[in-house]
Amino acid sequence: MSHPNRERADRILDAAGELLLRMGYRKVAVDDIARAVGIGKGTVYLHWRNKELLFQALMMRESADLTDEVLQAIRADPAMILPHRMIPGSFLITHRRPLVMAMLRGNAEMFGSLGDLALHKQQDALRAQFEETMVRHGLIRADVPNLSYALSASTLGFYLGDTLSHEFEDVPLEEKAAVLAHLIRTAFEPPGEPDPGVVAEVSAVLSSALEELVSSYRNGIYAHDPTRAPG
Amino acid sequence: MSHPNRERADRILDAAGELLLRMGYRKVAVDDIARAVGIGKGTVYLHWRNKELLFQALMMRESADLTDEVLQAIRADPAMILPHRMIPGSFLITHRRPLVMAMLRGNAEMFGSLGDLALHKQQDALRAQFEETMVRHGLIRADVPNLSYALSASTLGFYLGDTLSHEFEDVPLEEKAAVLAHLIRTAFEPPGEPDPGVVAEVSAVLSSALEELVSSYRNGIYAHDPTRAPG
DNA sequence: GATTGACCGAAAGTGCGAATCCGGTCAACA
DNA sequence: TGTTGACCGGATTCGCACTTTCGGTCAATC
Numbered sequence A, B: 001m002s003h004p005n006r007e008r009a010d011r012i013l014d015a016a017g018e019l020l021l022r023m024g025y026r027k028v029a030v031d032d033i034a035r036a037v038g039i040g041k042g043t044v045y046l047h048w049r050n051k052e053l054l055f056q057a058l059m060m061r062e063s064a065d066l067t068d069e070v071l072q073a074i075r076a077d078p079a080m081i082l083p084h085r086m087i088p089g090s091f092l093i094t095h096r097r098p099l100v101m102a103m104l105r106g107n108a109e110m111f112g113s114l115g116d117l118a119l120h121k122q123q124d125a126l127r128a129q130f131e132e133t134m135v136r137h138g139l140i141r142a143d144v145p146n147l148s149y150a151l152s153a154s155t156l157g158f159y160l161g162d163t164l165s166h167e168f169e170d171v172p173l174e175e176k177a178a179v180l181a182h183l184i185r186t187a188f189e190p191p192g193e194p195d196p197g198v199v200a201e202v203s204a205v206l207s208s209a210l211e212e213l214v215s216s217y218r219n220g221i222y223a224h225d226p227t228r229a230p231g
Numbered sequence C: 001g002a003t004t005g006a007c008c009g010a011a012a013g014t015g016c017g018a019a020t021c022c023g024g025t026c027a028a029c030a
Numbered sequence D: 001t002g003t004t005g006a007c008c009g010g011a012t013t014c015g016c017a018c019t020t021t022c023g024g025t026c027a028a029t030c
Helices: A006-023 A030-037 A041-047 A051-076 A083-095 A098-104 A118-136 A147-163 A173-188 A196-221 B006-023 B030-037 B041-047 B051-076 B083-095 B098-104 B118-136 B147-163 B173-188 B196-221
Strands: none
Touching (some): A006 A030, A006 A041, A006 A098, A051 A083, A051 A098, A051 A196, A083 A147, A118 A147, A147 A173, A147 B173, A173 B147, B006 B030, B006 B051, B030 B041, B030 B051, B051 B098, B051 B196
């Protein structure tokens, strides 16, 4: 069985991520990555069929790690699934991952035509499930019009933040998260304290959904399909 | 007194706006504008010293017209000054002005280095006054952290809307405005009905501030400074 | 079998003179 | 006095040959 070292694959992705942040997709040569790791260029192609798949794997790993961080936070405190904690929490976690930030800001300089492909599909599915679960358990108000759009639009501005305007770029991230928390709680959550039993149940449901997403990401990372026989 | 026709100036700005939308700042030649109006190129320079000032005048007129529309809406119904009506109202009015939309989306293709200059300064000042007045009269909650940032970030996503993602691009504009209204009311306004007396008073204050802004814009449009004597 | 780097060809970059475009001016004109 | 468009020159674009870069392969090597 041809099983290229996973540890080596990770070192390759480490180098790729570092170089990607520094010089952008187009300026990073596969050779650069190989030399940074101290291996031959051909070896990189033992792991992924081409450059694009390599970087897709990199972004998958980033997504997996990020999702895992959220998952851990929920495990540490199930009340984290409440929208006004979950959303600002994800906001903070995401902002500590420059590659993910660059990706969802659509940084065209950094990712030259690096299509997100199925990556967003799964996230969208999860978000839909999140919303549905929340509404069903009464953790999000039923009277919000067009909930999907409402959440998306309300949140977007926080992520794009000082992409334009620079006006608030030195407001501390935690303070921005606090503002987001206020917004989500007042506009999307029902008044009063949530029922601990419901929280525990929803927490369990979402945790397993997140687990599934993480392992789905992880599976995609090292799939290089070495046995590609022609004909 | 050298007073080039204001009506002609307006026709020039009309043509400039049309061409700007169609081909972008760089591709619009002053000659194109002149020919579209049916006048000589030199005549354009009787109105503005150079191309950049012409387009600044165009954007000023857009801003003036937009602001005036908001003003008229307030005059027609003073309750329009309530945040949950004012902000979605401005949202709708703005979205009907493609040039303004392009400008605040920072459409670099369309405006090549066309600095906003003092244009944003005044809008920021007005926004600050709006917020301060609202808070002082109890029309916006006092417990919102970092109000300026909160309003800005909450609103931004609605304006940027489907610049990214395209996911919600065929949600009707009015529905988006309704979502925004819900957001603003629940997150920024105090519960209960506002006092009609307060509404009338604030309406008067804001109206005169808007009037001032409109005429400030209008003054800038035709200022071409023909008597520029050297040293 | 795993690994490598010389090698290939396509594609992108470079240098540079020629051609073109266009903002801005102003003498001529109405 | 108001208007114009030919004209100027700086900047941009174009054409084109040449060079370099780099993704991907594979015979040779370990």
